[in-house]
Amino acid sequence: MTTLSDLQTPCLVLDLGRLRRNVDAMARAVARTGVALRPHMKTAKSAEVARIATSSQAGGITVSTLAEAEHFAAHGFRDILYAVGIVPAKLDRAAALRARGVELMLVTDDADVAEAIAAHPAGLRALVEVDCGEHRAGMPVESDRLLEVGRALGRACAGVMTHAGHSYGCASVDEMADLAEHERATAVRAAQRIAALGLDSGIVSVGSTPTALHARALPGATETRPGVYMFQDLFQTQIWSGARDDIAVTVLSSVTGRRPEQGQLILDAGGLALSKDRSTSSARRDYGFGLVLDMHGEPLPGEPVVERANQEHGVVSARAGLDLARYPVGTRLRVAPNHVCMMAAMYDRYHVVDGGEEVVATWDRVNGW
Amino acid sequence: MTTLSDLQTPCLVLDLGRLRRNVDAMARAVARTGVALRPHMKTAKSAEVARIATSSQAGGITVSTLAEAEHFAAHGFRDILYAVGIVPAKLDRAAALRARGVELMLVTDDADVAEAIAAHPAGLRALVEVDCGEHRAGMPVESDRLLEVGRALGRACAGVMTHAGHSYGCASVDEMADLAEHERATAVRAAQRIAALGLDSGIVSVGSTPTALHARALPGATETRPGVYMFQDLFQTQIWSGARDDIAVTVLSSVTGRRPEQGQLILDAGGLALSKDRSTSSARRDYGFGLVLDMHGEPLPGEPVVERANQEHGVVSARAGLDLARYPVGTRLRVAPNHVCMMAAMYDRYHVVDGGEEVVATWDRVNGW
Numbered sequence: 001m002t003t004l005s006d007l008q009t010p011c012l013v014l015d016l017g018r019l020r021r022n023v024d025a026m027a028r029a030v031a032r033t034g035v036a037l038r039p040h041m042k043t044a045k046s047a048e049v050a051r052i053a054t055s056s057q058a059g060g061i062t063v064s065t066l067a068e069a070e071h072f073a074a075h076g077f078r079d080i081l082y083a084v085g086i087v088p089a090k091l092d093r094a095a096a097l098r099a100r101g102v103e104l105m106l107v108t109d110d111a112d113v114a115e116a117i118a119a120h121p122a123g124l125r126a127l128v129e130v131d132c133g134e135h136r137a138g139m140p141v142e143s144d145r146l147l148e149v150g151r152a153l154g155r156a157c158a159g160v161m162t163h164a165g166h167s168y169g170c171a172s173v174d175e176m177a178d179l180a181e182h183e184r185a186t187a188v189r190a191a192q193r194i195a196a197l198g199l200d201s202g203i204v205s206v207g208s209t210p211t212a213l214h215a216r217a218l219p220g221a222t223e224t225r226p227g228v229y230m231f232q233d234l235f236q237t238q239i240w241s242g243a244r245d246d247i248a249v250t251v252l253s254s255v256t257g258r259r260p261e262q263g264q265l266i267l268d269a270g271g272l273a274l275s276k277d278r279s280t281s282s283a284r285r286d287y288g289f290g291l292v293l294d295m296h297g298e299p300l301p302g303e304p305v306v307e308r309a310n311q312e313h314g315v316v317s318a319r320a321g322l323d324l325a326r327y328p329v330g331t332r333l334r335v336a337p338n339h340v341c342m343m344a345a346m347y348d349r350y351h352v353v354d355g356g357e358e359v360v361a362t363w364d365r366v367n368g369w
Numbered sequence: 370m371t372t373l374s375d376l377q378t379p380c381l382v383l384d385l386g387r388l389r390r391n392v393d394a395m396a397r398a399v400a401r402t403g404v405a406l407r408p409h410m411k412t413a414k415s416a417e418v419a420r421i422a423t424s425s426q427a428g429g430i431t432v433s434t435l436a437e438a439e440h441f442a443a444h445g446f447r448d449i450l451y452a453v454g455i456v457p458a459k460l461d462r463a464a465a466l467r468a469r470g471v472e473l474m475l476v477t478d479d480a481d482v483a484e485a486i487a488a489h490p491a492g493l494r495a496l497v498e499v500d501c502g503e504h505r506a507g508m509p510v511e512s513d514r515l516l517e518v519g520r521a522l523g524r525a526c527a528g529v530m531t532h533a534g535h536s537y538g539c540a541s542v543d544e545m546a547d548l549a550e551h552e553r554a555t556a557v558r559a560a561q562r563i564a565a566l567g568l569d570s571g572i573v574s575v576g577s578t579p580t581a582l583h584a585r586a587l588p589g590a591t592e593t594r595p596g597v598y599m600f601q602d603l604f605q606t607q608i609w610s611g612a613r614d615d616i617a618v619t620v621l622s623s624v625t626g627r628r629p630e631q632g633q634l635i636l637d638a639g640g641l642a643l644s645k646d647r648s649t650s651s652a653r654r655d656y657g658f659g660l661v662l663d664m665h666g667e668p669l670p671g672e673p674v675v676e677r678a679n680q681e682h683g684v685v686s687a688r689a690g691l692d693l694a695r696y697p698v699g700t701r702l703r704v705a706p707n708h709v710c711m712m713a714a715m716y717d718r719y720h721v722v723d724g725g726e727e728v729v730a731t732w733d734r735v736n737g738w
Binding site for chain 1 (some may be wrong): 377378379380411433434435453454455456457458459462477478479481482498504505506507509514534623624625626627628630631633635637640641642644645646647677679680681682684697698699708710711714715716717736737738
């Protein structure tokens with residue numbers, strides 16, 4: 001039996017009970033709206049997690065890289081939306097997946113790429129990407145470009161998609177529900193414009209964790225694509241996606257030094273182990289580079305945080321001071337992430353626990369591109 | 370023949386000529402001071418790069434993880450300083466390297482760990498870590514703790530080490546030279562205190578890229594441990610470590626979309642491809658998440674930067690606007706890093722070029738712990 005005490009630190013710990021609870025909560029929230037849940041695997045990047053997230057669901061997943069698409073295909077997933085704009089040089093990789101029987105759906109917001117997709121001999125299909133206000137990828141819904149891209153896809157067109165990533169900036173659950181309605185309405189309007197060209201607009205894909213959780217209703221949408229809900233993180237807990245004890249993924253680390261002069265601990269979890277993500281710097285509460293918990297994932301007195309992260313050193317402090325005697329060198333602590341998508345990407349596997357110290361499984365992640 | 374046009378994006382490109390030039394520049398700077406150059410491989414994490422960095426040198430290297438130590442040992446390196454404080458649970462891995470004939474040197478600033486090192490049957494050896502003002506790891510040089518750790522090591526003591534990482538905050542080369550002198554003097558004083566206990570203080574290890582480059586003289590020190598100089602980055606160029614055209618590692622990416630409404634490009638290099646490091650936010654010039662160059666690594670009109678980095682989307686803008694017609698979707702661009710140690714860690718290999726477009730080699734990196 002391997003326990004948390006046997007693992008080399010730093011490493012990634014996944015709490016199975018919390019994962020299941022988060023998955024159930026999202027399944028209930030999405031079931032209310034009647035659309036399909038197409039979980040976004042960009043956070044977990046794990047076939048085992050994908051199986052849990054798709055149980056009792058239609059089975060389709062979303063990915064953010066072709067490496068993920070290939071990994072999940074190799075693990076039996078057959079309905080995959082690659083939700084990042086593709087470039088012509090990647091079409092052959094996409095086609096190879098279709099040749100293996102994968103229903104791989106692409107997205108684009110570019111007429112030249114749309115033409116290349118339509119012209120590819122593999123019979124590729126794609127969604128037209130619409131911008132509902134995040135101003136990342138996608139076109140304005142009333143733009144001429146939207147129609148140009150649709151026309152260029154022609155028979156390769158399968159519908160539309162949008163992503164309200166700016167839901168992360170909403171100031172209340174009501175604002176999120178309003179934004180979910182705007183996301184839905186934008187996608188539905190885009191689908192109407194595409195349909196008016198005589199093209200297939202069957203898929204109307206929306207979603208982010210906040211808008212999937214808080215949408216009042218999603219008429220006209222067909223699916224939603226939340227991802228980070230599976231694990232939760234310190235940023236999500238501050239925008240009403242979950243509670244701190246829903247956070248399912250943490251870094252297990254060791255105290256490597258103590259600084260009585262500064263009242264600080266040093267952990268072997270620094271900028272590489274935690275990522276340099278500072279998303280909570282814009283949240284109501286700033287957790288530095290992560291919240292420090294005990295080895296069991298429970299809060300510590302004074303709620304210490306990693307205030308500074310050099311490459312392999314995390315410097316821990318607490319506003320009211322730390323009782324360093326509690327933390328001899330070698331003490332194992334866990335660090336909850338600001339942004340779990342970034343932190344988890346620093347590791348090639350999860351050490352899975354189920355409420356205790358025993359490591360009940362080890363699950364691979366697929367990183368890279 | 371593979372060229373940059375054949376590679377899947379995003380990926381990591383290493384310019385061999387620039388690497389060699391950076392290595393030569395540091396070798397000359399360190400030769401002036403008469404100490405040994407023990408290059409820190411935490412940035413490059415590559416045996417091939419280590420061979421270049423140690424050519425014409427004593428051959429010893431520095432590492433930041435045991436995974437690096439094991440990787441370099443497997444590639445024939447026999448003189449390795451693991452320069453991050455160790456914990457007792459990792460001593461057996463260190464001992465396994467010594468059993469394979471590796472002269473692995475440890476560091477600690479903790480008396481309990483020092484006792485465990487001394488008590489280990491493998492005959493481990495360690496340096497006492499001193500704080501010269503960075504306030505990360507290490508003890509104050511005049512502290513009683515310094516002597517306690519030395520005494521606890523006893524015959525396992527091999528000398529002292531310190532790291533003036535706060536050199537990154539110096540406002541001029543003169544300040545850096547002054548700090549290099551303080552770093553040296555602190556280490557030498559610590560070695561004297563250790564020697565006064567009758568312990569071995571033969572190794573007096575100092576260094577960071579700025580203090581190694583700019584030290585006026587290093588009497589009493591025996592070695593210096595710079596690392597990032599091999600590759601350089603946008604932060605280093607702003608603290609006089611090198612010029613922008615010394616930056617040897619960039620991310621090759623593709624334009625995946627264009628936003629005429631905002632005058633922006635979207636790249637397939639986002640927060641995972643570039644890391645979320647924002648170190649230039651505190652520098653004289655803020656490059657966002659990286660400076661965008663053409664496929665050959667040359668500057669572009671208006672010097673666009675990645676102003677925003679979502680997981681797989683990099684949003685590119687230029688202060689004076691971008692001529693989007695220059696950048697059709699699929700255009701290949703390179704992104705120079707804010708902090709190359711963080712960015713390179715997102716990849717498992719380098720695609721090596723030597724001034725042209727041809728990929729002349731592919732070199733593995735060792736990530737993780």
